[in-house]
Amino acid sequence: MNSLILKTTVRFINKLLLLFSVFLLLRGHNEPGGGFVGGLVASTVFILYTLSEGYKEALAYLKVSPFSLIIVGLTTAILSALPSLFLGDAFMKAIWLETRIPIIGKFGTPFVFDLGVYFLVLGITLSIVLSLRKDSE
C-alpha cells in the first residue's frame, strides 16, 4: 500500500503505541493490562509499519527476527519461575522486592514473567503476520 497519509500517521503514532504498550505491561499486575495485551499492542506498531512501508522494511525496523523474540520471551518466562524453587518453595511462587523501583513500581518475579509474555506475544504475532505478508508481496 502506498499512502502518504498512512505513512505520515504511522511515523507519529508508532512511538506513542510503543510507549502505551510498555504502560500496559507495567500496570498489568493488579489492573487491566499486562504482558499479553502489551505484547499485542507492541506488535501493532510493526504491523502498521508493514502495511505502510512493506515487509522487508518492517523486518529492518524490528532489527531482530520474530523467532528470536519468541525464544527470549520463553526463556525469560521460564527463568522467572525458578528463583522460588531454589529457595525451597513452590515452582512459580512470587518473590517481591521490598523496595519500590522508580517507573516500574513494585518489582518481583511476576513482573519478569509478564515481561517474558510480552516478548513471546510480540514474537508470535509478528511471525504470523509477517509470514502472511511475505506471501502476499
Added chain:
Amino acid sequence: MNNVLTIAPLLLPMLSGVLLLSIKQNIKLSTAVYLVSSILQFIVSSILLFTISESKFFVMHIGGWEAPFGITIAIDIAGSIMLVAGSFVSLAVALFAVNTVEPRRLQFGFYGLTQFLILGVNGAFITGDIFNLFVWFEVMLISSFVLLSLGAGKEQLEGTIKYVLLNLVSSAFFLMGVGILYSATGSLNFAKIASVAILNPDNSLLTLSTAFFIFSFGMKAAIFPVFFWLPSSYHTPPIVVTALFSGLLTKVGVFSLIRLFTYVLPTQQQEFSFLLKVLAGFTMVIGVLGAIAQNDVRRLLSFHIISQIGYMIMGIAIGTAASFAATIFYIVHNMLAKTNLFFAAGIQNQILGTYNLKKSGGLYKTAPYLSLLFIISAFALAGFPPLSGFPAKLTLISSGFSAGEYLISGVAIMVSFFTLFSMVKIWNEAYWKELIPERSAGSNTNKMMYLPVILMALAIIGTGVFFQPIYHLLMMAAHQLSTPELYINAVLGEV
C-alpha cells in the same frame, strides 16, 4: 530438594525444548543436547520412582496457592511408573531419531517439538487439576500436529487434517465435561472434586460429565467406535514420529481414564462399568481384525494399537485393585513392545525400501539380528513367557476371572490368538518369505539404529523376567489408586 524433583518432569523438557528450538540450525550441538536431556529425564524420573513410597505423594501447589484454589501437581506411584516408562520410550525414540531423521526436518525444530510433546505427556501424567489436564492435552496435541505435518508431503497433510479435526472435537467435549463438573462440584481440583463426589454420589451432573470425559478420552485413546482417525493418520509421518506417538499419545488417554475413575470420580466407575466392558470388547476385536486385513506394516501396527487399548479399557472396566495394577503394567508393556515394533518396521523399510508386506521378504536371511529383535517384540505383544506381555496378560485376565467377568476375559484370550496371527503375518511376509529378486537388499542401514531396538528388547525381557518386584510396586500403586482418601488427604491436607 523434593520440590525440585516434583517439578523436574515438567521443567526438564520445557528448558531443553526452548534450548533446542533456539539452536535448531546447529544440528551437531542440538543432537548432543537432545540426547543428554533425554538421558537426564530418564534418570530423574527413575529417582522419582525410587524415592516415592506407599503412603506418600509428591505434591506441589504451583505458585504457592493452596490446593482447592491453585493448580496442584501430585505424583503418585502410578504416575511415576508412567513417567519412567514414558521417559524410557522417549530416550529410545531419541536414539532412533538422531540416526534416521533427515537434516531438513531437524532444522524445522524436530528435536524441540518432541520435547514439548513430552512436556505435555508428563504434565498429563502428574497433574492434579482437571483444567490443567486439558491444558496439557492441548500442549501435547499442538506439538503432535506440528510433528505430524512437519516437512509435509501431500499424504502427510491429509493424515494431519483428520487428526487435527477429530482431536479438536474431542477437546471440545473435554471442555464441556470440565464445565459441567465445575458447576456440579465447584472445583477443578481432583481431590476436591472427589471429596465432594464421594459425599454426593447420586448427582446426575457427575454422570453426565463422566460420559463427556469417556467420549473425549476415548477418542484420544482411540477406542471403539471413535478410533478411525488413528489408522488414517499414524502411517503418514516418518516412522520415528509414529513410534513416539504410539508409545505415548493413546496411553495418555487411557491413563487419564484411570485417573478419572480413581481420583476424580471414583463413585462413577460402577455406573459405567458395563459400558466400558462393551467398548473394551469391541475395541479389542475390531482392532485386531482390522490389523489382520492390512498389508502395510505401519497400518497393521496402527490397528494393533487400537486392539491393545481394548485390554487397558477392560482393566479399567473391571475396576478392582488387581485390575488397575494389571492395566498400569499393560500400558508399560505396550509402550515398550509397540514402539519397538515400529522401530523394527522402520529398519525393515531402510533395508527393503518399502513398508508393503507384499513387496518385502527375505529379512530372516539378510538381517538375522533384526529378526530376533522383531520376534522378541512380537511375541511380547502376543503374550509369550518370559516376555513382558505374559505377566501383563496373565495379571489382567486373572483379575478379570477373579472379579467374575468371564465373558470379557474370554474375549481377551481369544483376541490374543488373533494378535499372534497378525504378528505371524508380518513374520511370514517380511522375514520368512523369499525375497523377490529385483529388490536390492542391505543398502542403507546404520548399525546405530539397532541400539534403541536392543535397549527396548532388553527392557521387554527384563520386565517379564523380573516381574516379582514390579508386581509389588504395582500393587502399591493400585492400593493408592483404589483408596482415593489417601490422595485427598495428601493434596488437601488432613481434613
